[in-house]
Structure formats: structure tokens, C-alpha cells
Amino acid sequence: MYKYLGVIFLAFVLISCNKNETQVTVANESKEPDTIKPVEVDVKMVYILGGEYLPFYGDDSVLVDVKPFYLDERPVTNKEFLAFVTANPQWRKSAVKRVYADSNYLKYWVSDLELPPGANPDAPVCNVSWFAAKWFAESVGKRLPTLDEWEFVAMADADTPNARRKPSYSDYIVDLYLVKDKHLNPVKQSAPNYWGVYNMFDLIWEWTDDFNSILVTGDSRTGQYDDKGLFCAGAATNSTDVMNYAAFMRFGLRTSLKARYTVANLGFRCAKDAPIENPNK
Amino acid sequence: MIGAVVSMTFALWSCSPNTGNTSQNKNKAIDMEATGDFEVAEITAAPNVPAPVGKRGPKKLIINLETTEIESIIADTFSYTFWTFNNIVPGSFIRVREGDEIQLNLKNAENSILPHNIDLHAVNGPGGGAEATFASPGQEASFTFKALNPGLYVYHCAAPPVPQHIGNGMYGLILVEPEGGLEPVDKEFYIMQGEFYAKTSSRSSKLLEFDNDKGNDENPTYVLFNGKKGSMLGPNMLEAKVGDKIRLFIGNGGPNLVSSFHVIGEIFDNVYTEGGSTVTHNVQTTLIPAGGATIVEFTVEVPGEYNIVDHSLSRTFNKGALGKIKVTGEQNPKVFKKN
Numbered sequence: 001m002y003k004y005l006g007v008i009f010l011a012f013v014l015i016s017c018n019k020n021e022t023q024v025t026v027a028n029e030s031k032e033p034d035t036i037k038p039v040e041v042d043v044k045m046v047y048i049l050g051g052e053y054l055p056f057y058g059d060d061s062v063l064v065d066v067k068p069f070y071l072d073e074r075p076v077t078n079k080e081f082l083a084f085v086t087a088n089p090q091w092r093k094s095a096v097k098r099v100y101a102d103s104n105y106l107k108y109w110v111s112d113l114e115l116p117p118g119a120n121p122d123a124p125v126c127n128v129s130w131f132a133a134k135w136f137a138e139s140v141g142k143r144l145p146t147l148d149e150w151e152f153v154a155m156a157d158a159d160t161p162n163a164r165r166k167p168s169y170s171d172y173i174v175d176l177y178l179v180k181d182k183h184l185n186p187v188k189q190s191a192p193n194y195w196g197v198y199n200m201f202d203l204i205w206e207w208t209d210d211f212n213s214i215l216v217t218g219d220s221r222t223g224q225y226d227d228k229g230l231f232c233a234g235a236a237t238n239s240t241d242v243m244n245y246a247a248f249m250r251f252g253l254r255t256s257l258k259a260r261y262t263v264a265n266l267g268f269r270c271a272k273d274a275p276i277e278n279p280n281k
Numbered sequence: 282m283i284g285a286v287v288s289m290t291f292a293l294w295s296c297s298p299n300t301g302n303t304s305q306n307k308n309k310a311i312d313m314e315a316t317g318d319f320e321v322a323e324i325t326a327a328p329n330v331p332a333p334v335g336k337r338g339p340k341k342l343i344i345n346l347e348t349t350e351i352e353s354i355i356a357d358t359f360s361y362t363f364w365t366f367n368n369i370v371p372g373s374f375i376r377v378r379e380g381d382e383i384q385l386n387l388k389n390a391e392n393s394i395l396p397h398n399i400d401l402h403a404v405n406g407p408g409g410g411a412e413a414t415f416a417s418p419g420q421e422a423s424f425t426f427k428a429l430n431p432g433l434y435v436y437h438c439a440a441p442p443v444p445q446h447i448g449n450g451m452y453g454l455i456l457v458e459p460e461g462g463l464e465p466v467d468k469e470f471y472i473m474q475g476e477f478y479a480k481t482s483s484r485s486s487k488l489l490e491f492d493n494d495k496g497n498d499e500n501p502t503y504v505l506f507n508g509k510k511g512s513m514l515g516p517n518m519l520e521a522k523v524g525d526k527i528r529l530f531i532g533n534g535g536p537n538l539v540s541s542f543h544v545i546g547e548i549f550d551n552v553y554t555e556g557g558s559t560v561t562h563n564v565q566t567t568l569i570p571a572g573g574a575t576i577v578e579f580t581v582e583v584p585g586e587y588n589i590v591d592h593s594l595s596r597t598f599n600k601g602a603l604g605k606i607k608v609t610g611e612q613n614p615k616v617f618k619k620n
Contacts, residue, residue, distance in 0.1 A: 104419055170493070171493065174493070175482070175483045175484075175490075177394060177395075178362055178394065178482070178490055179484065180350075180392060180394065181392070245442050245445060245493045248441050248442040248445075249395060249441070249442065249445075251441065252395065252396055252440050252441035252442070253395060253396055253417065255396075255415070255441075256396030256415050256416065256417040256420075256440070257417055261417055261420065262419075263417050263418050263419055263420075264391050264392065264418055264419055265394060265418060266417075266418075
């Protein structure tokens with residue numbers, strides 16, 4: 001038990017450090033945002049109404065209010081990321097600064113402007129860092145979804161906006177998660193969820209804007225929540241939904257990441273602020 | 282009031298003789314200097330163990346482990362999606378001595394879907410290394426520790442959700458031998474029990490994977506030695522000769538069940554209770570907690586096949602917890618004869 005307390009403390013300290021590192025680096029980078037050239041992409045954005053939602057971590061009584069937003073209906077593809085690095089040479093494989101992306105960045109690309117051999121241009125782009133994802137979003141006039149926004153959409157199944165209470169909900173997702181090499185498949189080959197959003201679970205893990213900060217994920221949440229539940233039995237008391245193994249797995253993956261990491265099955269999609277009223281209605 | 286409780290607790294702790302012994306051991310090992318350059322340690326797959334440390338002094342050792350997610354036969358014609366250390370269940374046996382300085386390198390395979398890490402119960406330090414080694418797919422992580430307490434210890438993955446990672450096979454044993462080494466014996470074997478909560482995968486009727494509900498109910502489909510039904514049966518039986526002194530290093534990965542470890546037809550001459558330093562004698566069945574380990578020693582006097590079981594017997598007869606030691610040699614009618 002004492003060992004675990006140690007983990008909790010250390011994890012807390014490290015997370016705090018990561019956040020600082022991230023903020024500092026972003027601050028440096030943001031001195032030159034005009035160096036990012038705009039890129040055109042053709043992806044439908046879905047209006048997500050938002051609403052109150054109970055985060056997987058935290059106190060039973062703390063509901064988070066997710067404001068309406070737009071979300072890309074599918075992850076960013078190889079083809080789109082190629083357009084991004086074509087317009088923005090500083091994000092090419094040979095040019096990217098190590099502080100913004102580790103050595104596995106775009107690992108399988110043949111060269112700066114050539115996709116991996118046999119890669120489907122419509123498969124999600126992977127081996128991209130959080131920094132790269134963030135600046136891609138900037139280049140298309142969007143942003144990354146917050147963790148709460150992403151998880152809000154992840155509550156939906158095909159029929160309902162919140163399927164968390166269905167017994168099969170978590171099992172179904174875990175089954176999808178266990179399939180190897182699914183990140184090589186093209187987007188939009190499976191059915192959309194209630195909102196009309198594709199591929200939340202069946203292709204890749206996705207970066208979120210605040211991927212490593214379970215500490216602060218919205219206005220109503222403060223530093224009283226850390227990720228201590230992730231490592232140990234604390235999860236039983238700290239998680240609102242102990243049988244939601246799929247969410248455990250996602251939070252585990254996110255906690256293992258740093259902003260410059262690139263992973264073979266980790267990509268992203270973009271989001272955007274939206275008006276309170278759905279303009280499409 | 283609180284002050285009184287605290288000081289009483291403190292007083293009780295201070296009185297405990299074990300606390301005193303432990304701190305003496307640790308202090309002794311802390312001052313042992315590990316010499317030489319770092320070298321890669323021999324590690325082995327069950328049921329084999331690396332060579333004993335013998336009389337050597339403390340050294341600097343490198344242990345390389347890779348976390349993987351693989352499909353492999355679990356029982357009969359069924360495969361299971363195992364999560365492993367070094368592609369085997371249980372993971373590689375690690376053998377060091379007290380005072381050794383160990384650099385543990387953990388690589389998470391690039392085609393892993395999930396992050397993994399390692400918590401070694403032999404470590405004095407936060408999480409047993411869990412946080413220091415938390416690695417996303419494709420990443421490597423490393424930490425160094427000094428082995429202070431002799432004994433037999435479980436290591437396991439502690440990434441969330443922990444019961445799932447352990448339930449899929451992410452455990453192994455690390456032995457820390459005392460100065461001077463354990464007394465030499467004729468045969469040493471590595472056995473680890475673990476239970477599997479299985480359901481049929483949606484992808485194939487011949488593929489099984491972890492079932493959260495069964496795990497939560499602690500209702501396993503299989504209880505197995507060394508990650509596979511029949512891992513020590515038929516051609517895989519452990520072998521020994523009449524007169525051999527046998528030492529078993531047995532761990533229990535769990536994630537939930539406690540093992541009532543027993544060898545049918547033998548009595549344990551020595552049991553290092555819970556893998557620690559207290560040796561008890563003449564034991565029929567010994568408890569091994571989930572996340573715990575035990576060393577048992579016995580000499581085989583009579584030829585025959587000896588069943589290794591969890592004496593919670595439904596697990597043995599219905600769920601796979603059965604292995605065998607085949608002992609060959611001369612009959613010994615003084616000890617046993619059929620009339």
C-alpha cells in the first residue's frame with residue numbers, strides 16, 4: 001500500500017512537471033504562429049449539442065458542462081497530413097525539432113513527402129506528436145478537442161447520446177480496442193454514432209488538447225483530482241464507473257504520453273467552438 | 282486522542298522484532314558495493330531458472346524486458362490474447378543477489394495497443410518502478426534499483442486497468458539470493474499460477490480474451506500453471522531422479538485467487554513461507570497469496586509421477602491447475618511399497 005502512495009505522489013509531481021514543460025514550449029512556439037501556412041481540408045464537422053456529463057474520473061456529484069462544439073466526423077488522414085507538411089516544411093520528418101516530436105515522428109513515411117509503402121491515403125495519420133496535431137489544427141483554422149469534449153462524444157453508441165449504462169457498451173469498445181493494426185484501415189468504413197461521428201474506437205487512439213491533465217478539465221474542476229486512480233485500487237473509489245474498462249484503457253494510454261511522443265496507433269481529429277444554437281436546424 | 286493512537290502505533294511497531302531484522306538486512310545490503318561494469322543478466326523462461334549466484338559478490342546487472350500483446354494457445358485448441366513480459370507467461374525469471382545494482386530496461390513493443398509498466402515487489406522505491414517504467418506503445422523506459430531484501434518476489438504490470446493487465450498474464454518472479462547464495466540442490470524449477478477470465482472474442486470462435494465481468498466476480502474460466510493447460514504434462518513433465526533434492530520457486534500472479542499449493546505424494550521438507558526468510562518444515566500444503574511467492578524444497582525418495590496442484594481442487598480437476606513431476610530410478614520399498 002505504501003508503495004502505491006509513492007506512485008500517487010510521484011505521478012502527481014510528474015504530471016505537474018509535464019504540464020509546465022508543455023506550457024513553456026507552447027509559449028515559445030506561439031511566438032511564431034504566423035509561420036504556419038493554412039491548409040485546405042475537406043472534412044465534414046458535426047455539431048455536438050453538448051450538455052452535462054459525468055467524467056470518468058472525479059466525484060460523483062461533479063458534473064461537467066460541455067458547451068456546444070463542432071467535431072470532425074472522422075480522424076485526420078495521411079493525405080491531409082501530407083498536405084500540411086507540404087505547406088509547412090518545418091513539420092516535415094527531416095526538419096521537425098526533437099523537442100516537438102520524438103524520433104518516431106512519421107516513422108514509416110518513405111521520405112518527407114511520401115507516405116509509407118502501401119499506406120492508404122485515407123487511413124488516419126499516426127506517429128504524430130501532440131505539438132504536430134495542435135499545429136495541424138491551427139493550419140486548418142481549428143483546435144484539438146478537449147478531453148471532456150472527446151469523452152462526451154465517446155458516451156454515444158449508434159442510438160443514444162449516452163450509452164454508458166448499457167451493459168454491453170464497454171465490452172463492445174474493448175473488443176474493438178483489442179484488434180491489432182486497425183490503424184492501417186481507411187476512415188469511415190464503419191457506422192457512425194448517434195451524433196454522426198465515425199471511428200471513435202475502431203481505428204486509433206486520439207490526442208486531446210489536455211490529454212495529460214486529468215487535473216483540470218473544465219471550469220468546474222480544480223486540482224483536487226489527480227490520476228491516482230489509474231495505478232492502483234484507488235480507482236475503485238475515484239472512478240465513477242468502475243466497470244467501464246474501455247475508459248480505463250483510454251485514460252491509461254493518455255497518462256503514459258508526453259506531448260512530443262509519437263505512437264504507431266495514435267492520431268487525432270480536430271474540433272471548433274460552436275454557437276449555442278445549432279445553425280443547421 | 283489521535284496523538285495517543287499514533288504514539289501507540291509507533292510503540293507497537295518498535296516492539297515488533299521483524300521490523301528490527303528487516304532494517305538490519307537493508308542496512309547491510311545498502312553498504313554492499315556492486316562492482317564491475319553493467320552486464321546483461323541471464324534470464325529464463327519457465328520452468329527453467331538461471332544459474333545460482335553462488336559465492337559471488339554484488340554486481341551491476343542489466344535486465345531487458347519487452348512488453349507484448351500476443352495470441353497463443355491457452356488450452357486445447359483455444360487461443361487467448363495474452364499480454365506478456367518477453368512473449369511468455371509467466372515472464373522471464375530474474376535471479377540476482379542482495380547488494381546487486383540492477384538496471385531494468387522496459388520496452389513496450391511498437392505494435393502494442395496499450396501502455397505497460399512493471400512493479401517489482403523486490404524494489405524499495407515508489408511503485409516498485411511502476412511509474413518510472415510507464416511506457417506507451419513503442420517507448421522505452423528504465424530505472425535502477427539496489428536489491429536490499431533477500432527473498433522471492435512477484436513482478437507484474439501495474440498499468441490501468443491493473444486486473445486486466447495481470448489477468449492477461451503480465452507477471453513473473455525475481456529471486457534475490459542472500460549473500461553466499463541458497464544452498465545448492467539437484468533440481469530447481471520455476472512455476473507460476475494465474476487465473477484467466479475468458480470469453481469468446483467477437484473476431485473468432487477459437488480466440489478467447491479477458492472477460493471483465495468474470496474478473497470482477499472472481500470467477501475464472503481457467504486456473505493454470507505457467508500460462509497454459511498442460512504446461513507441465515506429457516512431454517513437458519518436470520523430471521527428476523530418486524534421491525534428488527528439488528527446489529520449486531512458485532509464484533501466484535493472481536490477479537485474485539489465493540493458491541493452496543500442494544504436491545500429491547510429497548511433503549515439503551522446507552517452506553520459505555511467503556518467499557521470505559522464515560523456513561518452516563514438514564508442510565503438506567502452503568498458501569501462496571495473489572501477488573506472492575513461496576520457495577519449497579523436498580527430496581524425492583520413490584519413483585513415480587507426482588501431481589502439482591492447487592488443493593482448492595475444482596481448480597485442478599476442472600480448470601487446468603495441474604502439473605507433474607516424473608521421478609525415475611530404483612524402487613525404494615523401505616519408504617513405499619504396494620502390498
